[in-house]
Amino acid sequence: MATYKLQYFNAKGVAEVARYMLAVAGQTYEDVRYNFTLPNFEKPEFDADCAAGEFRVNMDRLPILTYNGAKIGQSKTIERFLAKKLGFFGSNDVEEALIDAVTEHVRDIKQKYNDAKAGKSGDEQAAAKAAFIANDLPKWLDKLEHSLEKSGFSVGSKLSLADFTLFHLLREFFDDKDAVVVLVAERPTLAAIVANVEPALKTWLETRPQTAF
Amino acid sequence: MSIYKLQYFNGRGAAEIIRYLFAASGQSYEDFRYNFSFPNFEKPEFDADSAAGEFRANMDRLPVLTYNGSKLGQTKTIERFLAKKFDLFGANEIEAAQIDAITEHVRDIKQKYNDAKANKSGDEQNAAKAAFVSEELPKWLDKLQYSVGTDGFAVGSKLSLADLTLFHLLRDYFDDKDAVNALVADRTTLLTVVRHAEEPLKHWLETRPVTVF
Numbered sequence: 328m329a330t331y332k333l334q335y336f337n338a339k340g341v342a343e344v345a346r347y348m349l350a351v352a353g354q355t356y357e358d359v360r361y362n363f364t365l366p367n368f369e370k371p372e373f374d375a376d377c378a379a380g381e382f383r384v385n386m387d388r389l390p391i392l393t394y395n396g397a398k399i400g401q402s403k404t405i406e407r408f409l410a411k412k413l414g415f416f417g418s419n420d421v422e423e424a425l426i427d428a429v430t431e432h433v434r435d436i437k438q439k440y441n442d443a444k445a446g447k448s449g450d451e452q453a454a455a456k457a458a459f460i461a462n463d464l465p466k467w468l469d470k471l472e473h474s475l476e477k478s479g480f481s482v483g484s485k486l487s488l489a490d491f492t493l494f495h496l497l498r499e500f501f502d503d504k505d506a507v508v509v510l511v512a513e514r515p516t517l518a519a520i521v522a523n524v525e526p527a528l529k530t531w532l533e534t535r536p537q538t539a540f
Numbered sequence: 541m542s543i544y545k546l547q548y549f550n551g552r553g554a555a556e557i558i559r560y561l562f563a564a565s566g567q568s569y570e571d572f573r574y575n576f577s578f579p580n581f582e583k584p585e586f587d588a589d590s591a592a593g594e595f596r597a598n599m600d601r602l603p604v605l606t607y608n609g610s611k612l613g614q615t616k617t618i619e620r621f622l623a624k625k626f627d628l629f630g631a632n633e634i635e636a637a638q639i640d641a642i643t644e645h646v647r648d649i650k651q652k653y654n655d656a657k658a659n660k661s662g663d664e665q666n667a668a669k670a671a672f673v674s675e676e677l678p679k680w681l682d683k684l685q686y687s688v689g690t691d692g693f694a695v696g697s698k699l700s701l702a703d704l705t706l707f708h709l710l711r712d713y714f715d716d717k718d719a720v721n722a723l724v725a726d727r728t729t730l731l732t733v734v735r736h737a738e739e740p741l742k743h744w745l746e747t748r749p750v751t752v753f
Contacts, residue, residue, distance in 0.1 A: 353645070386683035387646055399625070399637045401644035407620075408637045426610045431614035432599055461672075470599035538602040 328413075331356035333381075333405075336363055336370070337389040338538045341402040342390045343499065345409055347491045349361065350531035352413040365539060400533070406430070410488035417483055425482045429489035434494070435497045436467045460506050472514045479519045486527060491519065494524040544569035547595075548603040548617075549576055551753045554615040556712065558622065560704045561566045563744035565626035574602070578752065616643070623701035631696055638695045640700040642687055646709045649680045653714070674718050684728045690747070692732050699740060706730065707737035 330348070335342035337360035349356050355450050361373040377387050385391050385400025392398075392405045394412075399405055407427070410416040417423040443459040471493075475481050481489035497517060501507045511517050542575050544562070548555035550573035562569050568753040574586040590600050598604050598613025603620045605611075614619055620640070623629040630636040684706075688694050694702035711734060712722045724731050738745075 340681070383683075383686045386648075386680070387575070387642070394634070397634045397637075399634070401641040404637055404644055407640060411633070420621070420624070421610045423609075424617055427617040427620060428598070428612060428614040431617055435599075442658075445655075467599075470596075473596050474599055511654060519638070522670070535712040 329395055330393075331392040332359060333357070334359040334361070334393070336373070337536065339499065339535075340540050342405075342539060344488070344491050344495050345390070345392070345402065345405050346535070347495070347531065348406070348415055348488065348526060350535075351486070351491075351527045354413060354417075360383050360536070373517050379450060383519050392514070403434070406492075415486065415488045415491070417487060422481055422483050422487075426487045426489040427474070429471075429481050430492045432494045436464070436471070436496065437500060439463060439467070451534050456502065457506075460501065460503055460510075464507070465510055468510055468514055468517060472516045475520070477516055479523050481520055486524065488514060488522050490524050491528075493520055493526070497521055542568050542570050543608050543628055544570060545606040546570045546603060547574070547606070548571065549574050549586070550749065551751045552712070552748075553753055557701075557704055557708050558603065558605070558615065558618050559744065559748070560708065561622045561626060561628060561701065564699065564704060564740040565622075565628065567626060570664065573749070583604050616647070618686060619643070619701060619705075626701045628704070631698075632702055635696045635700075638687070639700045639702040642684075642694055642701055643705045645684055645687060646699070646705050649684070649709065650713065651672075652680070653736040669715065670719075673714060673716055673723075677720070678723055681723055681727055681730060685727055688729050688733060690732075692736050694733050699737065703733055704741070707741065710734050 333342060333345060333356055339346075344356070352359070360427070361370055361376075363370040363373070365402075374391070375440060380390055382388060384398045388400070390402055390405060391400050392408065394408070405429070407416070410426070415424050415426075415480055419535050440456070440459050443463070444455045447455050476483070478484060481487060481493060496506070497507060498521060511521060543606060545557060546555065546562075546568065546569055548627070552559075553629050559571065564572075574583055574589075576583040576586070585603070589595070595601060595604055595613070597611045598701070599615070602619060604613050607621075614622060620629070620643075623639070630639050653672050656676070657668045688702075688706070689696065691697055693699055694706055710720060710724050710730060711717070724734060
């Protein structure tokens, strides 16, 4: 029987989409979470394991997925690996590429948001984030809306990594959730996808550890 | 007519590793290039096609790969799609994940470089680029080496997308090629991979269009 172990911090962060898929597929796994303290992010257990070379295959970083003893690094690599294993990567080569592309679109949008707020703090950063959501995000969501199928799923006829990635962007990623909820409600294709993902994730969202980020 | 058509600007840019894949595999394709003029990046043919909805599946951006009539967007998606088609994605699922992870490591390093030079220009930018290459890049390359195989190929026992991606980073990406060549020369594992990757790319590197970027 296949064994899965996911190592990350005690957070949603960049591991959460992987956890979504494991939850929805009902796949048991060891959900290893390194503790840290705020505000200085002290993480002695992680530092010790890192110094011992545990994460060398991933340039000393997390997350890492260990599958049947083999260590796989990089959050997006892990997502694609799990999508393939758990049946969330489409029914053929072209569907797989279309799903893959949606995850890259989402990645680009998150990067634009990060670029907008980078190097700023306090009120200046809050203003930059608000401006992005008011001025840039709507245009990106329109383009995203036009690139997706109209079936209630991003690609094909069942839930895929693309749908989980969209859910994360539209319901979990931004701080101003209310503003983003409004934008999604105005876009029927995105709204339908979110509505299809929600029931599948319900139990996980209700029972997962509550964390700072 | 080729079953593969690649549309991008007349530049290496984000399409070059895709072109490496075609070159290394010997697969023919239509290498369609949109012209643009400097310094204002005027691109009327692209603008016209974009307005006509040609690139809607890719949020109105390039590159786009047309494969048997299906339009696939996003540089990295296209790279992974073609690598699988051309048997440049490893011998099994674990090797595939290791190759995928190396491409993500390289992506992270390129992002760090971009972050270092962002929002700067002229001398300030040159200084930031030089500082990155002399102070940050060596540490990243040391970490990267641990993910790379010591048999002459990045993963397993044959050429893959990982080798081509490493070649792009180490020989085709930075402006200060001499400085980066020196760093590679100090790192045997990376140097061996680069030398092996050069072989199948030799003809392409000698005959490809010479472009501004």
